[in-house]
Amino acid sequence: MTRLGVCYYPEHWDRSVWRDDAKRMADLGLSLVRLGEFAWSLIEPGPGQMAWDWLDESIGILADENLEIMLGTPTATPPKWLIDKHDDILAWDRDGRVRGFGSRRHYCFSSETYQSHSQRITDAMANRYGAHPAVTMWQTDNEFGCHDTVRSYSPMAAKAFRAWLETKYTDVHALNIAWGNIFWSQTYQAFDQIELPNLTTTEANPTHWLDFYRFSSDQVVRFHRQQADIIRQHAPLSKITHNAMGHFFDFDHFEFGRHVDVLTWDSYPLGFLSQSRSSDAHKHAYLRQGDPDFAGFHHDLYRSCAPAFAVIEQQPGPVNWAPDNPAPLPGMVGTWLMETLAHGGEFASVFRWRQAPFAQEQNHAGMLRPDDQPAAAFCEVAELKSILPQLTDAKAPASVALLFDYESLWMSEIQPQGTGWNYQDIAESWYRAVRRLGLDIDIVAPGAPLTDYQLVLVPSLFHVSDEASAAFEATDAQLLFGPRSGSKDVNGNIPPDLGPDKLRPLIPLTVARSESVPAFETPKVTGPTGTGAWHAWRDDVVTELAPILSDEHGRAVLFHHERTQMFAALPDDNLINSVVETLAEKLSLKSGSLPDGLRLRRGCGHRFAFNYSTKEQTIPTGLAPADGLYKAGNATLAPGSFAMWVDQ
Ligand code: GAL
Numbered sequence: 001m002t003r004l005g006v007c008y009y010p011e012h013w014d015r016s017v018w019r020d021d022a023k024r025m026a027d028l029g030l031s032l033v034r035l036g037e038f039a040w041s042l043i044e045p046g047p048g049q050m051a052w053d054w055l056d057e058s059i060g061i062l063a064d065e066n067l068e069i070m071l072g073t074p075t076a077t078p079p080k081w082l083i084d085k086h087d088d089i090l091a092w093d094r095d096g097r098v099r100g101f102g103s104r105r106h107y108c109f110s111s112e113t114y115q116s117h118s119q120r121i122t123d124a125m126a127n128r129y130g131a132h133p134a135v136t137m138w139q140t141d142n143e144f145g146c147h148d149t150v151r152s153y154s155p156m157a158a159k160a161f162r163a164w165l166e167t168k169y170t171d172v173h174a175l176n177i178a179w180g181n182i183f184w185s186q187t188y189q190a191f192d193q194i195e196l197p198n199l200t201t202t203e204a205n206p207t208h209w210l211d212f213y214r215f216s217s218d219q220v221v222r223f224h225r226q227q228a229d230i231i232r233q234h235a236p237l238s239k240i241t242h243n244a245m246g247h248f249f250d251f252d253h254f255e256f257g258r259h260v261d262v263l264t265w266d267s268y269p270l271g272f273l274s275q276s277r278s279s280d281a282h283k284h285a286y287l288r289q290g291d292p293d294f295a296g297f298h299h300d301l302y303r304s305c306a307p308a309f310a311v312i313e314q315q316p317g318p319v320n321w322a323p324d325n326p327a328p329l330p331g332m333v334g335t336w337l338m339e340t341l342a343h344g345g346e347f348a349s350v351f352r353w354r355q356a357p358f359a360q361e362q363n364h365a366g367m368l369r370p371d372d373q374p375a376a377a378f379c380e381v382a383e384l385k386s387i388l389p390q391l392t393d394a395k396a397p398a399s400v401a402l403l404f405d406y407e408s409l410w411m412s413e414i415q416p417q418g419t420g421w422n423y424q425d426i427a428e429s430w431y432r433a434v435r436r437l438g439l440d441i442d443i444v445a446p447g448a449p450l451t452d453y454q455l456v457l458v459p460s461l462f463h464v465s466d467e468a469s470a471a472f473e474a475t476d477a478q479l480l481f482g483p484r485s486g487s488k489d490v491n492g493n494i495p496p497d498l499g500p501d502k503l504r505p506l507i508p509l510t511v512a513r514s515e516s517v518p519a520f521e522t523p524k525v526t527g528p529t530g531t532g533a534w535h536a537w538r539d540d541v542v543t544e545l546a547p548i549l550s551d552e553h554g555r556a557v558l559f560h561h562e563r564t565q566m567f568a569a570l571p572d573d574n575l576i577n578s579v580v581e582t583l584a585e586k587l588s589l590k591s592g593s594l595p596d597g598l599r600l601r602r603g604c605g606h607r608f609a610f611n612y613s614t615k616e617q618t619i620p621t622g623l624a625p626a627d628g629l630y631k632a633g634n635a636t637l638a639p640g641s642f643a644m645w646v647d648q
Helices: 015-028 053-064 080-085 112-129 155-169 172-179 206-234 253-259 269-275 280-285 294-303 332-342 376-384 406-414 423-435 466-474 573-586
Strands: 004-007 032-035 068-072 135-139 239-244 262-267 308-314 348-350 400-403 441-444 455-458 478-481 510-516 524-526 531-542 556-561 564-567 569-571 598-603 606-611 630-632 642-646
Touching: 004 308, 015 053, 015 376, 032 053, 053 068, 112 206, 155 172, 155 206, 172 206, 206 239, 206 253, 206 406, 239 253, 239 308, 253 262, 253 294, 262 294, 269 294, 294 308, 294 332, 294 423, 294 441, 308 332, 332 348, 332 376, 332 598, 332 606, 332 642, 400 423, 406 423, 423 441, 423 455, 423 573, 455 573, 478 573, 531 556, 531 573, 556 569, 564 569, 569 573
Parallel strands: 004 032, 004 348, 032 068, 068 135, 135 239, 239 262, 262 308, 308 348, 400 441, 400 455, 455 478, 478 564
Antiparallel strands: 510 531, 524 531, 531 569, 556 564, 598 606, 606 642, 630 642
């Protein structure tokens, strides 16, 4: 069974080391090697001049060691000669400037020229290696959207956007109604009058933006599918993947995931913590471990986007691209890898085999140092070799779901209506409220079946579709909604009966008015259901229900009706923690509050504990097994370590 892998760039090294590299990978217990995803200029050094010898040889050497290969299509890096021939490949930025050659991802998803070259190179690669027995997986491109590349403002994007709008609305009058173009005299007479929403004098119409976000997301899916269809023709038995990113929501991964077999992602816990909006105190506490919920959140999200998920790039040491680039605690790389498997990942793979001594990523660690000596990650992977055979394929169902909605994130980014509203932060805070209780959680799409859960958290769902509404009505779970849920129709406009629109059958109330407040306004909330404060957002609600929580000024904060609870104000971390804890206790779900930085997870026939703290932490009594049952670690975990015991 494939469990651990590595990203490898044979083209960076002299052929004389390739055989030794492959042997060392196999000896280490790795079973999957990813390669090829940036190698276009070597595969095709000039128009139509294909040079396969190096790739044939490299694949052959890896196959000789029984390593499975994941081959990447090289379309994240179109070569210079191709750009020189066709400058209509390049994307334009929001300020209307061409994003030139010289790094990577220099293309526009809407360039028909590029689409045809991407299909051409994919066809050539899949034709050559599709039947190779060692090539068991294919990755399309690399990190769609990295470096802010989902949304391009090129003439090709404008043309494709107009065609997308025409398909969606058929009649430009319908578009005018949906967007509310009577406002500011924006009415169009024909689709070909419509420009992209950048470069306007002041804010463009929000539905114009929303449709542009949706269009751009669809263009990514379309570009991927063009390659995937070709790969499937040549390699019908291979799995197809693409590597998604962390903290990245510019395209809808639920929709995208329908077109892969495995949705892989790239996990850089320290880089992302450094880049995040977290407080300095939080960044300090988790400097060398990462936020304890960063990886878990993405594992749980991507697991429900596709038939399977995996980590294809695991941070191996200091990276090069974050504001600061600390080294992980000893043991942390092994802990991150095991956490992926515990969350149900098909495999976990380290980026990269050997640190490059040249170019943009020369300060990015690998499993080997540039001088070929083992780096920390090499030794930590070696330590996992004896543990892996004990893992089974058993999946453990979660009793809690969190509903995540890309469109709510987009709508709130387009019209935030307050500096303190950040959909991603809110979703992560609600996720943390569950994980700190030691509970497993699934992150699901709006409309996904909810009947298997006992508790469903909806941090915010701006537009409630008929499918989402039916799923809420069909479950017996306790439902907890955040503010702004049901505040928009499908076009991002206010619904005729106001919020919460289609949620009203679940809870009889109407949001009459909403306010946003700056960060210094944090009214306290104290009550039997929860304690903390609200911040950023509050709704004035008309209802006959009495609130079950109010703030220190007597303003309603939380309502309850039958199995639905709905916030009328945005809870801070303390408040959401205590409300979720109360609900979990009521449902007898709560397994105990965990010490700082400790997280639990069931999977692979085992239970796991992961210590993200810089202190030793002990698994609370009642959650830990008897001493003799541990397969790795024990009840007291060293900083950065994990423990594992059989799930009975
Ligand atoms: C990822 C990317 C890799 C490499 C890595 C460095 O975003 O997919 O190619 O650049 O970051 O951390």
